[in-house]
Amino acid sequence: MLLQLKNIFKWVQQGGQRVFLLKDINLEVEEGEFISIMGPSGSGKSTLLNVIGMLDTFDEGEYDFLSESVHTLKEKYRSNLYKEYIGFVFQSYHLLDDLTVEENLEMPLLYKKIKSSERKALVADMLDRFNIVGKKDLFPTQLSGGQQQLVGVARALIGKPKLILADEPTGNLNSQQSEEIMALFKKLNEEDGVTIIQVTHSEKNAEYGSRIINLLDGRKI
Amino acid sequence: MFKNYIKIAWRSLKKQAFFTFLNTFGLAIGMAGALMISLYINDELSYDKMFADADRIYRIDADIKFGGAEIKAAESAPPMAGALKRDYSQVESTVRFRTLGSMYVKKVGSETSSKEDRVTYADSTFFEFFGIDLLVGNSKSALTGTNSLVLTKTAAEKYFGSTDVLGQDLLLDNSDTYTVTGVIDDMPKNSYFNEYSVFLAMAGNVGSREELWGSNNYFTFVKLIPEARVEDFQAPLQGMLERYMLPWAQKYFPGMTAESFAASGNYIRYHTIAFTDIHLHSDRSSEMNATSSMQNIYILSFIGLFLIILASVNFMNLSTAHSLKRAKEVGVRKTLGSNKMNLIFQFLTESGLIAFISLIAALLITMITLPFFNGFTGKSIAIPFSQPLFWLLLFAATILLGFFSGCYPAFFMSRFNPVKTLKGGASESVGNGRVRNALVIFQFSISVFLIVSTLVVFQQLNYIQSKDLGFTKDQVLLINEISPLGSKTNAFKEEILKMGNVENVTLSNFYPTPSWRSDTSFFQEGTKSQENAIQMQTWDVDMDYLKTLEMDVVAGRDFNKQYASDSTAIIINEATLPILNVTAQEALGMRISEEIDMENPSYYTIIGVVKDFHFKSLRENIGALGLHVENNAENMAVRLSGGDYSKSIAEIENIWNTMAPGQPFDYQFMDEAFYSTYNSEQKLSQIFFIFTILSIFIACLGLFGLAAFNAEKRTKEIGVRKVLGATVSQISYRLTVDFLKLVGVAILISLPLGWFAMNKWLEDFSYRIEIGFGVFVLAAVLAIMVAIVTVSYQSIKAAIVNPVKSLRSD
Incomplete structure (x- = not known):
């Protein structure tokens, strides 16, 4: 098993009352799964994804990731854990505008303290694989949205993560670009065995996955 | 990794050119100022250390009280x-x-x-x-x-x-x-x-x-x-x-x-002063050369420190304010596996880089301005480029400065929550800016303090220059070294008197300008013991002295050619009266002598009392003084009645050249000679002025950046307000008034401090101004005006933006 959420609660205090963002979430994810989280705005999709990605904390419950109990880890270990195993893809790509495509890809490797020669090789592989060698010296703003997201996915993958978390990865793309990105996810999932959890509004995108989780008001339904 | 930090730092600095400029410029000016002050202080501290065995050399001083x-x-x-x-x-x-x-x-x-x-x-x-x-x-x-x-x-x-x-x-x-x-x-x-x-x-x-x-x-x-x-x-x-x-x-x-x-x-107390201490620690009034004082060194050190702190605070303010723009980057980096330390290092690299760019700019500024600085300090300070120690200290100071300035922003930004920043809630994570507000208050406190100090120093100098000195120092030309005239001295005087715009001429070696003079002991007629000696200066003058310098006689009369006995007459000043223990009227006719030990001492008869006039610096009280007639003058004072001075001087020089051919004609105006007593105050006031301007400028750079940030942070609020019908002036007022509150607090803090410090400084003067309420009002108004001008540009700019634009984003 890759990860397991047990009775996760998350709330904020508002006007003296608890407003629940996540309520009693239980979830088991096996390696190689492709899960889509769906639900209306404000239902807690992104919050759940952030909790799984260890970017956000929760108030109650247990979270095991590869048999490590995340809720008891210190920030440093937690960041080591997600640095090692998790890649993020965002709706608005979140590439660093000051860096070229190549440098954006290199960034996670730097934080993993991988040697320069190895970094070069990995980046070259990734550029090759995503067919963006010709764009390596361009800055994100010089690319189309689809191309930016391609770089975003490549950057998420370069650290060879076990799990990719994608928050509405196609939300800013047109339908053709969307299909390409989703096809890419499918291929990564099937051929490389990467586990993927995506948040999406689109039924069509959700169908690329093997399982759908529906949320409403912070609850799994 | 470090290479990567530098690369990223360089790019982000380049991208934010305006911000980088504000930051670098502020820092560079602060550093240049501090560098110049350090060089100056270093020079002051280096006095006399170049002589062999300087550490074993002492001078014998004596404190003497006698008569x-x-x-x-x-x-x-x-x-x-x-x-x-x-x-x-x-x-x-x-x-x-x-x-x-x-x-x-x-x-x-x-x-x-x-x-x-x-x-x-x-x-x-x-x-x-x-x-x-x-x-x-x-x-x-x-x-x-x-x-x-x-x-x-x-x-x-x-x-x-x-x-x-x-x-x-x-x-x-x-x-x-x-x-x-x-x-x-x-x-x-x-x-x-x-x-x-x-x-x-x-x-x-x-x-x-x-x-x-x-x-x-x-x-x-x-x-x-x-x-x-x-x-x-x-x-x-x-x-x-x-x-x-x-x-x-x-x-x-x-x-x-x-x-x-x-x-x-009475007493005589001997003591030693180390040779190398003379320049900064001697309290003697007659030295072989002008000395300085530790007080000035301390004041300058404080100003230098102020400047660096101001620039550093500026940097913190601008960086944290600017972090709004960097929030997303922090979020992304965190999701890519960066931990806090990585980010802190990255931001410190950036501030280090800015510090080094500023250092280069500061060195350039210093090289350009040093000649002017040397000009008015009278020094020949050079940047010691060839000294390794200088570079070592400079680099160490720069790294330290980069670290101190970058520390707070780095910790501040590395704390950003990635979830919030990536969702676009950056303004939340940037916080309400309590620390930034405190920093602005701090900066303006220093600026207002310096404004108060500058105003007081200027007022005191102005007071000195306009004070009734007991004589009229303006329009008096002093001609030095007339001894080459020899027997023609009186003819020269007569020739000059014939000139149309000359009112009076007097011959004397003594003028109320800075020069070396000493007291002699006098004894009242009938005194037999030395304990009752009167220590007073005696000046050899001619009959026209009081008239030429426009001094007032309060009792008795001026010298007069018609009285032959005036060759043994003396006119004393009011300050001598308490020592004689008589009133002005009682003093008239008294006889005093220098020679107590002689059988038949020669006496001077007091024929008049002249109103006290200042002949020492206003730092000191007026001492006892006697004037008597003697013909051994080497200097001449000419009172001009206005008109074209340069023409009069040329005319006098012509007369000089016919009577003393080949001899240098050396002159100066009495008011200039008089002001030279206050050289150190004048220099201090200039230094204060320059560095006050610099500090205000730096503080304004910071305020300007902060106002830009604030306007940006409140873009949405401004948009909504406009849609709801607020006018441009209402909005810019709202944005400006927040900053004025900070400036107000700064004023409240610094005015009492300024009052206290400047009263201390004024204590050195026997004759001094009272610090009036007006100084504080003026300082406050100045600070507020500067703040309004700085902030209003950003406020108005933000207020006139079309709300459609500001509300469209996310």
Whole structure:
């Protein structure tokens, strides 16, 4: 098993009352799964994804990731854990505008303290694989949205993560670009065995996955 | 990784050019200011350290109270040096100087002479004592002959065109012929002997060999043997009083004992001052060269520190404010696996880089401005590019500065929550800016403090310049060194009086301008004991003195040619009255004499009392003074009635040239001579002024950046308000008033501090202003106005943005 959420609660205090963002979430994810989280705005999709990605904390419950109990880890270990195993893809790509495509890809490797020669090789592989060698010296703003997201996915993958978390990865793309990105996810999932959890509004995108989780008001339904 | 940090830092700085400029510029100005102040202080602290054995050299000072006057003497009696060498085994050698002020020097046979400003007699031990090498001549014998002198290189080249001048003759003040027996390098600028160019053999000074313990005219230096401790020398020094001073005095005041001397409240206290301490620590008024004070060093250090702190605070403010733009980056980096330390290092790299760019800019600024700075401080400071230590300190300071400035922003930004920043809630994570507000308050407190200080210093200077001095210093031309006129002096005076725009002319050696003067003891008729001596200055003047300088007689009368007896008349000032213990009217007709010990002393009769006029600096009280008529003047004062001064001067010079051909015509205006007393205050006020402007400028850079940030942060709010019908002026008012509150708090903090500090400073002046309410109002208004101007640009810019634009984003 890759990860397991047990009775996760998350709330904020508002006007003296608890407003629940996540309520009693239980979830088991096996390696190689492709899960889509769906639900209306404000239902807690992104919050759940952030909790799984260890970017956000929760108030109650247990979270095991590869048999490590995340809720008891210190920030440093937690960041080591997600640095090692998790890649993020965002709706608005979140590439660093000051860096070229190549440098954006290199960034996670730097934080993993991988040697320069190895970094070069990995980046070259990734550029090759995503067919963006010709764009390596361009800055994100010089690319189309689809191309930016391609770089975003490549950057998420370069650290060879076990799990990719994608928050509405196609939300800013047109339908053709969307299909390409989703096809890419499918291929990564099937051929490389990467586990993927995506948040999406689109039924069509959700169908690329093997399982759908529906949320409403912070609850799994 | 580090390479990567640098690369990223460079790119993000380049991208945010405006922000980088504000940051770099502020920091560079702060650094340049601090660098210049450091160089200045370093120069001040380096005084006299270049001389060999400087650490073993001391000067003998004496605090003397005798006959109602207290003197802090830097000079000793002529036999002091010899007695010290004889009596104290710790003394290795001694040297004495007797300064002569300026002299006119010319090559024998030459037509024109030129003025050497600093001439002194020096003992023959001079060169060995200070380890000075002679370029030509023998260091042991150079200053032994009665009419020998040693020149500096510059002086030698001026008169002879080379330094190979042994045996050449020079004529001093058109009367005495001296033979050049040596040439030395010019005295270092940062030395006590700066600008001394002519050293005459002490052998030519008859007084130097007299066993006269009563007059202090010789700057006396001793060099202790290496094993000696100055404390062991200092204590027994007091023994000089009983061994030499009293036995000598008993010749004139029979029966005087150490007890009776002390019982009358008189004292002589000898002590030493380290040679290297003289420049900054001496409290003597007559020194061989202008000295400075530690107080100025402290003030400057504070200003330098202020500047750096201001610039650093600026940096913090701008960086944290700017972090809004960086929030997303922090979020992304965190999701990519960056931990806090990585981010902190990254931001510190950035601030380090800015610090180094600023350093380069600061060095450039310093190189450009240093000549001006040297110009008004009278120094020749250079950036010591070739000294490794300088670079080491500079780099260390820069790294430290980068670290200090970057620390807070780095920790601040590395704390951002990635979830929030990526969702676009950056303004939340940037926080409410309590720390930034505190920093703005801090900056403006310093600025307002400096404004208050500047205003007070200016007011005090203005007060000095406009104060009723008891004489009129304006429109008076002083002609120095008229002795070449010889017997034609009176004819010269008459010629000048004939000129249309000349009101009066007087001849005297004494004017109420800074110069070296000493007190003499006078005794009232009938006094038999020295305890009742009156210490007063006596000035030799001519009959037209009071009229020319427009001084008022409060009792009795002015000198008058019709009274033959006026040759033994004296006019005293009001300050003498309390010492005589009489009123002005009672003083008239009293007789006083210098000679108590004589059978038939010659008396001066008091014929008038002149209203007190300031002849010392306003830092000091007016002392006792007497004026009497004597014809030995070397200077002349001409009161002009206005009109074209340069024409009058040219006319006088013409007369001069016909009566004293080939002699230099040397003049200055009395008010200028007067102001030279306040050189150090004037310099201080200029320094204050410059650095106040700088500090306000830096604070404004910060405020400007902060206002930009604030406007950006509130873009949405402004948009909504506009949609709801707010006008541009309402919105810009809202944005501006927040900052004014901060400035207001700063004003409240700094005004009392400024009041306190400046009162301390004013204590040095016997005659000083009261710090008025107006200073504070003015400082406050200035600060507020500067703040409004700085902030309103950003506020108005934000307020006129089309709300459709600001509300469209996310």
